[in-house]
Amino acid sequence: MNVSTRHEITLTVNGKTETRTVESRTTAADFLRDDLRLTGTHLGCEHGVCGACTIIVGEASMRSCLMFAVQLDGTTITTVEGLAQNGKMTVLQESFREHHALQCGFCTAGFLTTATAFLKETPDPTADEVREALSGNICRCTGYIPIVEAVLDAARTIKAAKG
Amino acid sequence: MKPPPFAYFAPRSLDEAVKLIDEHQDDGKLLSGGQSFVPVLSLRLASPATIIDLNRVEGLGGASEMPDGGLRVRGLTRHREIELSPLVARLNPLLTGTMPHVAHVQIRNRGTTGGSCSHADPAAEMPAIALTCDADFVLTSVTGERVVPAGEFFQGVFTTALEANEILTEIRYPAWPKGRRWGFEEMARRRGDFAIVGSAVLVDFDEAGRCGAAKITIFGAGDIPLRIAEAEEMLVAKGLTPETMREAGRITSAAIEPRDDLHASADYRRDVSAVMVRRALEQTASPLRTGVAA
Amino acid sequence: MSSHKSHDIGAGTAPLIGRSLQRVEDARFVTGTGTFIDDMKVENMVHALVVRSPHAHARIGAIDTTELLAHPGIIDVFTTADIAEYAAEIPLRLAPLVGYERYLQRPFAVDKVLYVGDPVAVIVADSRYIAEDAQDLLMIDYEILPAVTDVHASAKNESILNEKAGTNVAFSYRVSEGDIEAAFAAADYTRKESFYCHRHSGVPLETRGMIASYDATATDHKLKVWGATKVPWFNRRALAKMLRMEEADIRFVETDVGGAFGIRGEFYPEDFLIPFATMRVKRPVKWIEDRREHLMAANHSREMECDLEIALSKDGDFLGLRGVFRADMGAYARTNGGVPPAKAAQFAPGPYRVGAVQMDVAGLMTNKTPIGTYRGPGRYEVNFFRERLLDLAAADLGISPVALRMKNLIPADMMPYTTGKLCPYEEPVQYDQGDYPGTLAKIAEAFDFDRMKAKVEACGQKNGKRQGVGLAVFVESGGAGPSETARIEVTPTGKIEVFTGVTAQGQGHETVLAQICSDGMGGVPFGDISIFHGDTDKLEWGFGTYHGRGVTVGGSAILLTARKLAAQLVAMAARRTNLGIEELELKDGAIRKKGAAPGEPPVMTLEALAASADDPAELKAVEKFAPANRTYTSGAHAAHVEVDVETGKVEVLRYLIVEDVGRCINPALVHGQAIGGAVQGIGATFLDELVYDAEGQLLTGSFADYLMATSNEFPEIEAITLETSLSTLNPLGAKGAGEGGIVGAGGALANAVSHALGPLGVNVTSLPLNPNNVLRMIRQATPRQAAE
Structure with a gap:
């Protein structure tokens, strides 16, 4: 229990352990962006609607603008920067490129994190399930159709690779 | 849009939590999922001096079966856990069936059922379901527990029976009787938005297939979710027919006092309330809406 | 980057x-x-917050900064008096409509605030958190004045926004081509309708922002501004003039930009205020607009009324079109705010041969956020007005919507074709070339329009739902x-x-x-x-x-x-x-x-x-x-919808866009523009709306209230890109491909919903088509018929 407004937290971000002191009111999103300089997580509204700031906490996608950094203490999180491994993009990231599933790229991190968590839970989704899963993320450029295609195609590719 | 400063406590036990909120009841706020509360802070609509975070309290989450077959859902249970729980699906399929209408997956992964009910947004689904099911709310403070029925818990827009030093620790849904069917219909601008207006219903059919009991809730149509007793009694008296389902809708329209807002006029809500109630009742014709959710 | x-x-x-x-x-x-602008950090950087008027119309009284400045972490604050020496008006970039220049905005409100969001001060602090903590300590007295919130109240001139101008009518002009009186006198058929297009805007997912830094001793660039976009050279020139600096002493750098859609990158008050702030505090200053600010500060668009009247011969020949436009311009003249009304009038005849055209255009000032351009400015609006009116005329004359349009489209052999001088600050429009009937034929065939129309009509009402189909044909300019x-x-x-x-x-x-x-x-x-x-x-x-x-x-x-x-x-x-x-x-x-x-x-x-x-x-x-002239694409939208007559909710069952864009450099990207534009336009027709109350308070100041399309809402959209007619005006043969996806959406959907609900007596003449409005239209058309 800590009475003060500053707290030391330790968490694992993209496989790396980080210990920092944070103010209690610092949002998880601002902490990632400003303290850890993981600026791939974007802020589109700061009130929990647009989904651009989505990160994966444990296995679940969550909005980092609606959490405080102090609440990340002891967690394992993944941001968009942690999706590719050793410089190799994930199937989903490649699929976004192939399907032209992004234009300005500002919302993309949130879609990728949301869809990554979703595909883990639902490896063989229908188009309706994909649309439903992505409905908490706003994209102003693409009209969503190529994003849905990219996620469906990634699911097929992952499934085929697993044989 | 940044939150104001506050002192932060993250109690590990319920005992510790109730002491803290008792101590800080004048200027403190509880934080559970935060999916409605953090935006309130970021928009600076509230500036509590102290925030007591319930997320690390042991034993405050999870669903379990009560000895009488009822469903106990602890306050910190995430929406997503309820949505995916086979136990919940078995004991209260209405709850399971409603979950996909609650916001979006990222919100459901973090948001809690206790938080949603304590927040008491008149257009939210969870309060409406609790009311429909005649659930009991367990409120805990330093002086112990008290149990408040759903019908008395919701008192106004964002206003509940919770005292400033109490925590909503548990919601108890009574056992689901044999022969019960459910319906849920809502009108939202987009999937996942708060309802403009919505309805949840339960109909208990006796062995002869007659309506033995009905529970009809309308939400988004007033300051709090409302049960429409007159319509419930009418259905028991006259049985469920296309005509009585329409009549239940008409009774609902007449019983509510909706307001205008940005998304719809009072007239709209009055009209569409009738449609929501009728459609929710129509769903109970389907055998899929019995014991276990489809 | x-x-x-x-x-x-x-x-x-x-x-x-x-x-x-x-x-x-x-x-x-x-x-x-x-690297988006907020991803950048510059050493020694501090943060700015723009304090905005909470009132729609008020006289500014005493300002007291004492308490604010005493707050820990607050570095500086400045208000209108502090910039007086530099407070020039932000210049028009486009559309110099006579009279509009009287309403140009200065970086801070002077004497009066004119809309909720009007900048009145800038706070510079160690962090954005601290600036927000302290902002309520800035004491400003306001004497509240009556707010003007629509064009009709504006025209009455009872509450005047700009006392020096003495009127709220910023501009008013008539453009015409041919003998309109004769056209209407000779017509067998005329019909007049009053239309309204609702206020909404581009709302890119990244809000605006910039970082400015100043070094008076630097030999190359004294002032650096990151975060520029759209027209950096123009904006640098404007800033240099306001700061009385040499252009060469200022460097603008574009970072990655999270969408613009016309509204981002124009010269706004902040484009002066933030560079000015860095010169005052002598440290780099970052300003990132938050979403609430964005919805009240960045350009709004689209809001206008139009009384449009059509004259046809009994065979459906398009003899005349006359209209009266009343555009709600908001509180100030922004850099390109004249474009939407001017282009709505200019594009009123669209791709058709019209015997005579006359348009009266008025821009009216209101105590709302100023208007600027948004993707397809004026086109989305006027295509809705005209295409809706054409469907009404087709129904009245018993001609199919496709046939009436086909009969009047400009044939390829009449190209190049001029619609005349319908914009006061431009030369007459000349459509360079294009096969407009071919484009319509393509969509009619691909959508199977006539058969679908008959099919949904035969279907009638089923389970409380009615289906309809609708078309909108357009011509769209590019290469300006x-x-x-x-x-x-x-x-x-x-x-x-x-x-x-x-x-x-x-x-x-x-x-x-x-x-x-x-x-x-x-x-x-x-x-x-x-x-x-x-x-x-x-x-x-x-x-x-x-x-x-x-x-x-x-x-x-x-x-x-x-x-x-x-x-x-x-x-x-x-x-x-x-x-x-x-x-x-x-x-x-x-x-x-x-x-x-x-x-x-x-x-x-x-x-x-x-x-x-x-x-x-x-x-x-x-x-x-240097382009000798504009390029013109032609295209059409077709929609198939289903309306729930009990709730007013509309589902889009199919949506198709066909556009002839000339040379396509990268077809995947052109397709992406069409689909993305379409979802913006469809979303705008049903969801997006900026709403004010009678006091001029913006009610849609967050994403909980300003609703945009999501992945669940409009999944069935297709686009066909044609390269039938390559432009001869540039060596690529390209015509531009960013706006065709959006400009027909309002018209096609209004026609489809009207078609679905026509038997109930509904005629859609105003947007948006949200459930509340659609159900109201049904109720008003059939007041005593219960919808059960």
Whole structure:
């Protein structure tokens, strides 16, 4: 229990352990962006609607603008920067490129994190399930159709690779 | 849009939590999922001096079966856990069936059922379901527990029976009787938005297939979710027919006092309330809406 | 980030124009390594917050900054008195409508605030958190005045926004072509309807923002501004003038930009205030607009009324069209705010031969956020007005909607075709070429429109639902504005660097411009080409991206420059090798003998050529492309909808866009523009709306209230791109492809919903088509009929 407004937290971000002191009111999103300089997580509204700031906490996608950094203490999180491994993009990231599933790229991190968590839970989704899963993320450029295609195609590719 | 400063406590036990909120009841706020509360802070609509975070309290989450077959859902249970729980699906399929209408997956992964009910947004689904099911709310403070029925818990827009030093620790849904069917219909601008207006219903059919009991809730149509007793009694008296389902809708329209807002006029809500109630009742014709959710 | 290396696509040789290459931009965006403005940190940087008026219309009284300045972490605050010396008006960039200039905005409100969101002060603090903590300590007295919140109240002039102007009517003019009185006198059929298009805007997912830093002792650039976009050179000029600095002392740098849609990158009050702040505090200053601010501060668009009247012969010949436009301009004249009403009037005849046209246009000031352009400015609005009226006329005359339009579309053999001078500040419009009837025929066939129409009519009402189909046909301009410049250089390692004045907000310019450059230089490998954009230091003069000019004008400049440089390099190689110019060519990235066998070593590599240069000028070329006229695409939208008559909710069952865009540089990207534009336009027709109450308070100040399309709402959208008629106005043959997806949405959907609900007596004349409005229309049309 800590009475003060500053707290030391330790968490694992993209496989790396980080210990920092944070103010209690610092949002998880601002902490990632400003303290850890993981600026791939974007802020589109700061009130929990647009989904651009989505990160994966444990296995679940969550909005980092609606959490405080102090609440990340002891967690394992993944941001968009942690999706590719050793410089190799994930199937989903490649699929976004192939399907032209992004234009300005500002919302993309949130879609990728949301869809990554979703595909883990639902490896063989229908188009309706994909649309439903992505409905908490706003994209102003693409009209969503190529994003849905990219996620469906990634699911097929992952499934085929697993044989 | 940044939150104001506050002192932060993250109690590990319920005992510790109730002491803290008792101590800080004048200027403190509880934080559970935060999916409605953090935006309130970021928009600076509230500036509590102290925030007591319930997320690390042991034993405050999870669903379990009560000895009488009822469903106990602890306050910190995430929406997503309820949505995916086979136990919940078995004991209260209405709850399971409603979950996909609650916001979006990222919100459901973090948001809690206790938080949603304590927040008491008149257009939210969870309060409406609790009311429909005649659930009991367990409120805990330093002086112990008290149990408040759903019908008395919701008192106004964002206003509940919770005292400033109490925590909503548990919601108890009574056992689901044999022969019960459910319906849920809502009108939202987009999937996942708060309802403009919505309805949840339960109909208990006796062995002869007659309506033995009905529970009809309308939400988004007033300051709090409302049960429409007159319509419930009418259905028991006259049985469920296309005509009585329409009549239940008409009774609902007449019983509510909706307001205008940005998304719809009072007239709209009055009209569409009738449609929501009728459609929710129509769903109970389907055998899929019995014991276990489809 | 202005430079990113193109990826080698390893996909053979030229031509690259016309191929759906993967975008080079995407690698950084999918890995989270792009650099948007808020991703940048500059050493010693502090944070600005713009304090905005909470009132729609009020006189500013005493301002007390004492308490605010005493708050820990607050570095500075300044208000209108502090900038008085520099407080020039922000100039118009486009659409100089006479009278409108009286309402130009200054960086801070002077004497009065005129809308909720009007800037009144800037706070500079150690962090944004602290600035927000302290902002309520700034004491400003306001004397509240009556708010003007619609065009009718505005026209009464009872509460005047700008007392010096003495009227709320900012401009009022008539444009006409042909004898309108005679046309209507001769008509067998006339119909007049009053339409309303609702206020909404582009709302890019990234809000505006910038970082400014100032060093008076610097020898190159004293003032640096990151976060510029759209028209950096114009904005730099405007800022230099306001600050009384030399343009050369200011550098604007574009970062990655999270969408713009017309509303971002214009010169706003903050574009003065933040550079001014950095000069005051002598530290770099960052300002990132928050979402609430964005919805009240960035340009709004679209809101206008139109009384439109059509005159037809009994056979359906389009004899005349006259209209009265009343545009709600908001509180001030913004840089391009005159465009939406002016273009609505100019595009009123659309792709049709109309005997006579007369449009009366008035811009009325209200205590609301000022208007600017949003993707397809004026077109979305007027295509709704005109196409809706055409459907009404078709129904009245018993002619099919397709046949009535087909009969009146400008035939290809009448091209080029002028609709006359329908915009006071422009020359008469000339549609260069195009097969407008062919485009309509294509959509009618692909959508099976006539059969679908009969089918849904036969279906009637089922389970409380009714279906309908609707069409909207449009013509859309592109390639506007002054010349664009390009400079291309060969680096010492033989790579190609392209410097362009075009800016990028998500369209994929780094990819398509490299495709163009590659083809212009005989197939230089795509991966060897780097595109540098949006940096005023890299190019002496450029202009920017808007109104479909990125490719048509900027791309053409690159193509001309690439060809010029290629010729220059061949000549240079000829001199080095003593071979004849006519024997050599630049092919696949090296100087080769014409007709050389595949695999034959080149005469000189570009690296060797670069090493041999005596003068760096040999290795670069600069060229301009000035469009002689605008390009015009033609297209159509078709919609199939189902309306729940009990709730007013509309489902889009199918949506199809056909547009003839001329040359398509990258078909995947053009398709993306069409689909993305369509979802914006469909979403806007049902969801997006900026709503004010009677006191002028913005009720839609968050994403909980300003609703946009999500992945669940409109899944069934298709787009067909035609390259039937290549533009002859630029060397690429391109016409611009960013706006066709959006401009027909309001019209097609209003027609489809009206078709569905026609038997109930519904005639859609106002937007948006949200459930509340649709159900109200049903109720008003059939007041006593219960909808159960």
